Amino acid sequence: MDVQQDEATVARPPRRRGRRRDSTRDDAILEAARELLVERGYENMTMDAVAERAGAGKATLYRRWDSKTDLIVDAITCHGYADLTVDNIPDTGSLRGDLLGLHHAKVRTDVDDLMAGLAAVVRDDPHVAAVFQRQFVQTRTRLMRDLLERADRRGEIPPGRDLDMIAIVGPAMISYQKVTTGAPLDHDFVLRLIDTVLVPLATAEHPTESTQL
Numbered sequence: 408m409d410v411q412q413d414e415a416t417v418a419r420p421p422r423r424r425g426r427r428r429d430s431t432r433d434d435a436i437l438e439a440a441r442e443l444l445v446e447r448g449y450e451n452m453t454m455d456a457v458a459e460r461a462g463a464g465k466a467t468l469y470r471r472w473d474s475k476t477d478l479i480v481d482a483i484t485c486h487g488y489a490d491l492t493v494d495n496i497p498d499t500g501s502l503r504g505d506l507l508g509l510h511h512a513k514v515r516t517d518v519d520d521l522m523a524g525l526a527a528v529v530r531d532d533p534h535v536a537a538v539f540q541r542q543f544v545q546t547r548t549r550l551m552r553d554l555l556e557r558a559d560r561r562g563e564i565p566p567g568r569d570l571d572m573i574a575i576v577g578p579a580m581i582s583y584q585k586v587t588t589g590a591p592l593d594h595d596f597v598l599r600l601i602d603t604v605l606v607p608l609a610t611a612e613h614p615t616e617s618t619q620l
Contacts, residue, residue: 436461436468440482444524449479452524476528480538483521491546493553502558502609506577506601509554510594523585547578555609563610573609580604 439460443452454475458465472478496508522543529536552574558564580600585592 432461432463432467433471436463436471436478437482437485440478441521444479444482445520448524448526449475449528452479454478476532476535479525479528480535483525483538483542491550493550493557496550496554498557500561502554502563503601503606505554505557506605507597509550510597510601520585522582526587544578544582547581548574551575551577558609565610565612568609570609573605576608577605 436457439457440452443456443460447456452475454468455465457478458468468478472481491512495512496505499505499508522539525535525539529539552570555564555570555574559568559570564570577600581592584590584596590596
């Protein structure tokens with residue numbers, strides 16, 4: 408080996424590593440994205456606005472996310488609602504009480520407002536639609552199914568009731584109210600949904616069942 412080349416190699420300073428990614432900055436950006444999605448909807452939300460809300464440079468956002476869609480997918484995926492399970496909902500002793508508990512838990516996560524903000528892009532972007540299906544629809548349906556099973560173990564639900572079908576009804580009506588019509592998902596709507604649809608559908612004796620007894 409050439410001596411001069413060997414000395415140059417030895418003298419060369421070690422290569423510096425790039426700056427470590429700041430996860431706390433990521434959290435601030437994702438939270439800003441969720442806030443603006445709720446306030447403005449996907450179409451009116453911009454990367455500039457997210458950067459300003461998060462106190463970050465626009466270049467910082469694009470080093471982490473190639474597009475607004477990628478940012479929104481991460482913001483949805485990292486949202487805490489997907490971690491909500493039946494264990495987080497107190498066992499009140501009745502299906503109605505448990506469903507009210509679920510509603511209060513969802514209010515704290517602002518999940519329905521996030522759903523409304525995604526309405527336009529869900530229709531047009533299959534990738535976002537798949538994330539929406541996984542994070543919101545499947546999560547809601549699974550949680551409803553678990554609450555129905557809890558009520559079934561308490562003896563509230565008559566034998567033979569189709570819990571899988573009933574578990575779909577609540578999430579479908581909420582999605583229609585918030586995403587399709589854009590109408591508010593207020594407390595009155597939730598009470599009507601619970602008292603006139605979900606609880607009777609799950610626990611009331613159906614006419615065909617009473618004739619079979």
